[in-house]
Amino acid sequence: MKMNSGIRRAMIAAAAGLGLFAAAGPAFAGADFDRVKQQGFVRCGASMKAIGFSYYDSNGMAKGFDVDFCRAISAAMFGVPDNVRFVSTTIPTRFVVLQTNEVDVQLQTIALTILRDTTLGLTNVATLLHNGLGIMVAKDLNIDKAEKLDGATLCIQQGTTMERAALDFAKAKGITIKLQQYDNIETEKAAFYAGRCDGMLNDLLSLQRDKVSAPKPDNYAILPDILSKESDGLMVRSGDSEWEKLVRWTFFALVQAEEYGLTKDNVEEIRKTTSNPDIRRFLGVEGNLGKGFGISDSFAYDIVRHVGNYGEVFERNLGKAGGIGAERGLNKTWRDGGLMISQMWQ
Amino acid sequence: MVLGFLGAILIAAITFAAYKINIDLTSRGISSGFGYLLGPSAIPIDNPPIPYRPYENTYIRAFSVGVVNTLLVSLAGILCATLLGGLLGIVRLSSHPLLKAVSKGYVELFRNVPVVLQLMFWYMAILHMPTVRQAVSLYDLAFISNRGLNLPWLHISGGPISVSALGLALAIPLVWIGVRRSRSLPAWVGRAVAMTTALLAAVAALTGLEVDLPRKSGFSIVGGVSITTEFATLLIGLTVYFSTYIGEILRSSIAGISGGQWEGASSLGLSRWLTLRLVIIPQALRRMLPPLSNQYANLIKTSSLAVVIGFQDIVSITNTIINQTGQAIESIILIATTYLIINLAISALLNIAEGWLPGLTSAQER
Numbered sequence: 001m002k003m004n005s006g007i008r009r010a011m012i013a014a015a016a017g018l019g020l021f022a023a024a025g026p027a028f029a030g031a032d033f034d035r036v037k038q039q040g041f042v043r044c045g046a047s048m049k050a051i052g053f054s055y056y057d058s059n060g061m062a063k064g065f066d067v068d069f070c071r072a073i074s075a076a077m078f079g080v081p082d083n084v085r086f087v088s089t090t091i092p093t094r095f096v097v098l099q100t101n102e103v104d105v106q107l108q109t110i111a112l113t114i115l116r117d118t119t120l121g122l123t124n125v126a127t128l129l130h131n132g133l134g135i136m137v138a139k140d141l142n143i144d145k146a147e148k149l150d151g152a153t154l155c156i157q158q159g160t161t162m163e164r165a166a167l168d169f170a171k172a173k174g175i176t177i178k179l180q181q182y183d184n185i186e187t188e189k190a191a192f193y194a195g196r197c198d199g200m201l202n203d204l205l206s207l208q209r210d211k212v213s214a215p216k217p218d219n220y221a222i223l224p225d226i227l228s229k230e231s232d233g234l235m236v237r238s239g240d241s242e243w244e245k246l247v248r249w250t251f252f253a254l255v256q257a258e259e260y261g262l263t264k265d266n267v268e269e270i271r272k273t274t275s276n277p278d279i280r281r282f283l284g285v286e287g288n289l290g291k292g293f294g295i296s297d298s299f300a301y302d303i304v305r306h307v308g309n310y311g312e313v314f315e316r317n318l319g320k321a322g323g324i325g326a327e328r329g330l331n332k333t334w335r336d337g338g339l340m341i342s343q344m345w346q
Numbered sequence: 347m348v349l350g351f352l353g354a355i356l357i358a359a360i361t362f363a364a365y366k367i368n369i370d371l372t373s374r375g376i377s378s379g380f381g382y383l384l385g386p387s388a389i390p391i392d393n394p395p396i397p398y399r400p401y402e403n404t405y406i407r408a409f410s411v412g413v414v415n416t417l418l419v420s421l422a423g424i425l426c427a428t429l430l431g432g433l434l435g436i437v438r439l440s441s442h443p444l445l446k447a448v449s450k451g452y453v454e455l456f457r458n459v460p461v462v463l464q465l466m467f468w469y470m471a472i473l474h475m476p477t478v479r480q481a482v483s484l485y486d487l488a489f490i491s492n493r494g495l496n497l498p499w500l501h502i503s504g505g506p507i508s509v510s511a512l513g514l515a516l517a518i519p520l521v522w523i524g525v526r527r528s529r530s531l532p533a534w535v536g537r538a539v540a541m542t543t544a545l546l547a548a549v550a551a552l553t554g555l556e557v558d559l560p561r562k563s564g565f566s567i568v569g570g571v572s573i574t575t576e577f578a579t580l581l582i583g584l585t586v587y588f589s590t591y592i593g594e595i596l597r598s599s600i601a602g603i604s605g606g607q608w609e610g611a612s613s614l615g616l617s618r619w620l621t622l623r624l625v626i627i628p629q630a631l632r633r634m635l636p637p638l639s640n641q642y643a644n645l646i647k648t649s650s651l652a653v654v655i656g657f658q659d660i661v662s663i664t665n666t667i668i669n670q671t672g673q674a675i676e677s678i679i680l681i682a683t684t685y686l687i688i689n690l691a692i693s694a695l696l697n698i699a700e701g702w703l704p705g706l707t708s709a710q711e712r
Binding site for chain 1: 568
């Protein structure tokens with residue numbers, strides 16, 4: 001059969017293209033630590049639409065609990081908190097952006113689970129917030145316990161661990177609840193305030209925030225039941241343990257700083273004047289705690305100097321100062337009866 | 347031969363891509379394969395149209411619930427949008443200035459605002475209706491509230507007598523209609539069929555049909571059948587949006603019929619409405635089918651916006667599956683294949699329908 005030269009050339013090009021395709025090996029994420037160091041900034045995934053956690057304020061500045069953590073990582077790596085880029089993610093995309101190397105660390109409220117740790121190619125780094133699943137109801141329903149919600153309809157965000165937790169709770173108590181799932185929190189809240197659902201399911205910290213921003217906050221109550229615990233934390237890609245450890249020790253630095261009583265305002269002074277050997281080592285005046293990472297020995301000092309300690313980060317964003325008024329509860333330091341404790345700095 | 351070669355390249359490329367993706371995923375520790383679909387599902391689905399219980403059924407069943415939901419709302423949407431669109435198209439042709447203005451305004455408004463916004467608008471509007479505890483009752487037979495419309499429903503609870511009576515009552519008229527097409531029957535047959543059917547229906551009703559009335563109980567309304575707010579919102583939103591396109595398709599295909607047809611009809615003394623009904627629309631119908639099938643496919647795909655208002659269609663349920671199992675790629679392939687099959691089926695049906703219609707004259711084909 002006679003082929004004209006145009007078609008023949010196209011076929012050769014297609015075959016060559018396929019050959020190139022075959023020659024490329026599997027694409028790996030290289031060492032994340034080296035890449036972050038080289039690119040000069042940390043790419044953080046966060047919702048950027050969640051008041052208290054990650055959002056842009058009226059001046060366009062990024063604020064929030066997750067945002068402050070990202071800044072802390074930047075302070076640890078580069079000595080300054082502003083080498084950060086935020087990538088806005090949603091519940092369906094929060095893992096994918098990390099898997100495909102669009103962000104270096106994912107901060108958007110992730111409930112850390114065994115399946116997420118083991119089947120996604122990602123790693124749970126640390127629990128930033130000990131949280132739990134709770135329900136908010138309208139006070140005029142006169143419900144004081146979650147068990148009394150037999151037959152009720154609850155609004156829930158779609159695609160989270162909350163669905164399974166709610167079903168487990170209902171099964172355990174022998175009640176049936178209907179779950180109305182929504183893709184975005186704004187529609188969900190509008191539906192709840194309009195009475196479409198009898199209650200709203202969310203983690204307790206978010207419920208506190210939603211109650212405060214409700215049209216009539218006094219009409220709503222958060223039930224005392226905790227349907228299930230939730231360890232909210234951050235994740236990185238598996239395979240680079242250096243990066244994972246840097247992120248984890250950034251978290252430990254924030255917690256340790258609070259235990260030592262170091263704040264954003266006093267750390268500079270204390271660094272100059274203290275004779276406490278633990279604190280001197282922690283702040284890098286002596287010792288070589290940054291050696292293992294190849295970063296400055298005073299990386300913990302840089303973190304506290306620019307971001308503060310864990311308690312400050314919490315209060316500033318989620319406490320009364322942040323307008324949400326959440327209680328620290330289990331997120332207090334171990335000395336105060338909470339679960340926040342750092343591994344040792346020696 | 348060229349086609350064969352290109353086809354082979356395409357298949358090779360797809361196979362290779364799948365192979366490479368598999369290597370990528372495994373090297374990153376991400377599991378792959380479709381086996382996860384057989385696991386127990388932890389997805390809560392309210393009012394499932396087919397039997398479904400979380401933990402007792404698999405993800406495949408959950409996905410099927412999504413498919414049924416999508417089909418229900420899409421088919422209802424196609425029906426309503428076509429009816430409303432047909433009406434709209436005819437109104438657009440009228441020469442009355444008020445009708446022209448109103449219909450043009452309707453079309454321009456709903457065609458140009460993004461569908462997502464329209465859906466949210468209808469949803470917020472319906473949410474403003476009374477809450478379920480203050481539901482408006484229609485003669486105590488039905489309730490309407492911002493959770494939906496609750497209507498009475500029939501259950502067949504009686505034994506074999508009632509069920510078979512009902513079955514016969516439905517089957518006999520259909521058989522009669524079928525037989526009547528192919529040969530003419532004496533008049534008494536029709537009367538006998540009518541009486542027998544009525545008798546059988548009465549037997550069925552008395553022995554076993556039960557009316558299930560909705561009633562307020564606990565937190566909401568139980569009993570009967572309910573059309574949820576989300577289903578209604580999606581149906582209204584899709585109908586209103588697509589009726590504008592279908593109306594325009596009708597209008598343009600009618601306008602495309604040559605003026606000679608109108609003149610010929612008026613010379614026969616037919617009124618404008620009769621001309622439309624007997625002469626113009628039958629010819630326009632055939633021309634309309636390809637763009638109509640396009641709009642129907644669009645409607646089915648647009649129904650995937652259900653997730654924004656909380657209606658559990660294919661996309662909404664698959665999102666939850668992805669979150670619970672982490673298998674994003676396989677799930678997206680599943681969604682894409684399902685929509686492909688549904689849309690191909692609709693196109694095929696419309697192609698068959700096109701074959702039934704009177705052909706175009708050679709003058710019109712040009």
